[in-house]
Amino acid sequence: MSDTRGYHHGDLRRTLLTAAVQAIEESGPAALSLRDLARRAGVSHAAPAHHFGDRAGLFTAIAAQGFDTLADTLTGAGDELLDLGVAYVRFAVGHRAHFEVMFHPDLYRTDDAELRAARERSGAVLRAGLAHRSGRPTPAADGPQGDVLAAWSIVHGFATLWLAGALPAGLGEDPGDAARSVIRHLFTPAPGTD
Amino acid sequence: MSDTRGYHHGDLRRTLLTAAVQAIEESGPAALSLRDLARRAGVSHAAPAHHFGDRAGLFTAIAAQGFDTLADTLTGAGDELLDLGVAYVRFAVGHRAHFEVMFHPDLYRTDDAELRAARERSGAVLRAGLAHRSGRPTPAADGPQGDVLAAWSIVHGFATLWLAGALPAGLGEDPGDAARSVIRHLFTPAPGTD
DNA sequence: CACCGTATCTTGTCGTTGACAAGATACGGT
DNA sequence: ACCGTATCTTGTCAACGACAAGATACGGTG
Structure with missing residues (x-):
């Protein structure tokens, strides 16, 4: 079900994607912040960069x-x-x-x-x-x-x-x-x- | 022809508007930076805020x-x-x-x-x-x-x-x-x- | 011409962000 | 048990938006 099997976080990539979609629906793509995404997922501010560059x-x-x-x-x-x-x-x-x-x-x-x-x-x-x-x-x-x-x-x-x-x-x-x-x-x- | 008559810069509001339009045509609205606009117009970084808030x-x-x-x-x-x-x-x-x-x-x-x-x-x-x-x-x-x-x-x-x-x-x-x-x-x- | 109020613009600063670098941690295979 | 590697953290830097406070130049009035 998950392409990135349970590591430290478990399914961070998928979590970040769904959180991003939700954030965009709330405030639009321009207001999307990688750091805010990381906060929502409970990880460090640089964690998203590893999955998406x-x-x-x-x-x-x-x-x-x-x-x-x-x-x-x-x-x-x-x-x-x-x-x-x-x-x-x-x-x-x-x-x-x-x-x-x-x-x-x-x-x-x-x-x-x-x-x-x-x-x-x-x-x-x-x-x-x-x-x-x-x-x-x-x-x-x-x-x-x-x-x-x-x-x-x-x-x-x-x-x-x-x-x-x-x-x-x-x-x-x-x-x-x-x-x-x-x-x-x-x-x-x-x-x-x- | 100009609503804000010649002050220090002369016609900063109009200049900023045209510069903004050009910048958006080049890189899209998301990439627009007020500071970059100010640099293009040759004014300080806080000048645009006075005209547009x-x-x-x-x-x-x-x-x-x-x-x-x-x-x-x-x-x-x-x-x-x-x-x-x-x-x-x-x-x-x-x-x-x-x-x-x-x-x-x-x-x-x-x-x-x-x-x-x-x-x-x-x-x-x-x-x-x-x-x-x-x-x-x-x-x-x-x-x-x-x-x-x-x-x-x-x-x-x-x-x-x-x-x-x-x-x-x-x-x-x-x-x-x-x-x-x-x-x-x-x-x-x-x-x-x- | 002298003065003053005000619009215009500058300087300085703060918190946030994206990006990058380097290190720590945990998993999988041998 | 060990090692390579993917995952995540910590630290840092330049740039940005926003705000505050001060400097400058214009227009009007006496």
């Missing part, structure tokens, strides 16, 4: 974990195109710490091997799911898979705006439901007849 | 400036719905420092008066432009202006993904052109026939 290394691990989780989430989504988009939004809001780190490459090392693998995997799942479920075998003439990018853009944009608190009130509590009624407008001719 | 105050000023510029940009956009979206994306990529700060409210003070006014103004311009140009007088039954949110989401998502470097290669150099071919898929029935 530096701050960027910690964010790299979080991003990789996030891309892996996203791939799993999308794989388990429903068969409808709509369900895939809703799953994307639900992941973003439900794992906002991971999501925020994942799409801020200046926080981590984009050339990390484990990260690249996870990112590529989630990207492949997303593209495959969108392309397959859109029921369109060949992409249109306007650039590479413009409809896939349109679908990705709308769900990513909605999730980002939701997390930023930029959306107007009155959308309800559940971001998934709100997203569903918004994504429905993609590939829809004119009035909101459904 | 603290780091959050500086980001507040940048965000307000960004929302104002966005409102102006959208006001001057073309008559087509597509043009409005392209203008949004062009602003995001052309003013990435402002854009990134604007949609990270944990960086600044959301209750600042000047900021709230600018944010509301740009929001009103965006909503009015989208609602007017979509040629749909009454919103659909699915929530408050679902189509406006869909349009906002797709342009915001595309801009965010572009800035994060998450989009695949082959979209060309100009984000505006790429955005146009992607946004076109909104409100479009099935295949890419246009």
Whole structure:
């Protein structure tokens, strides 16, 4: 269950990761402090550096974990195109710490091997799911898979705006439901007849 | 032209703002240092604090400036719905420092008066432009202006993904052109026939 | 022109942080 | 029992944000 078996602390790497995710959810990635993390875990201030090298290394691990989780989430989504988009939004809001780190490459090392693998995997799942479920075998003439990018853009944009608190009130509590009624407008001719 | 008339430095507040924007474009908001800003402007390390109070105050000023510029940009956009979206994306990529700060409210003070006014103004311009140009007088039954949110989401998502470097290669150099071919898929029935 | 109030900027300082170096500790294999 | 190594601690340094107190220069008033 744990990749680093019980040493002095037992499972410090995993403990630090979960503590970091929680801290980011509370105060954002910018406010994350390695020393505060060490205090929460009850270890010395330099202990995190051994597992992650530096701050960027910690964010790299979080991003990789996030891309892996996203791939799993999308794989388990429903068969409808709509369900895939809703799953994307639900992941973003439900794992906002991971999501925020994942799409801020200046926080981590984009050339990390484990990260690249996870990112590529989630990207492949997303593209495959969108392309397959859109029921369109060949992409249109306007650039590479413009409809896939349109679908990705709308769900990513909605999730980002939701997390930023930029959306107007009155959308309800559940971001998934709100997203569903918004994504429905993609590939829809004119009035909101459904 | 300048709100703080020539004192010791002359126009320190404006100088610091432009230097901050440039620094953020180079290394992101997280790496911004007030002391480094002071060094670039050739003043003492505590000079910025007088004009902005603290780091959050500086980001507040940048965000307000960004929302104002966005409102102006959208006001001057073309008559087509597509043009409005392209203008949004062009602003995001052309003013990435402002854009990134604007949609990270944990960086600044959301209750600042000047900021709230600018944010509301740009929001009103965006909503009015989208609602007017979509040629749909009454919103659909699915929530408050679902189509406006869909349009906002797709342009915001595309801009965010572009800035994060998450989009695949082959979209060309100009984000505006790429955005146009992607946004076109909104409100479009099935295949890419246009 | 002399004076004063005030905005602007400087100097000095404190606690915190990230990063690095060197040493101590505990585990696993032989 | 022993040794190599991964894990963690202690110590240190430069940089940073924030605050306090003082110096400087401007604008207005007499």
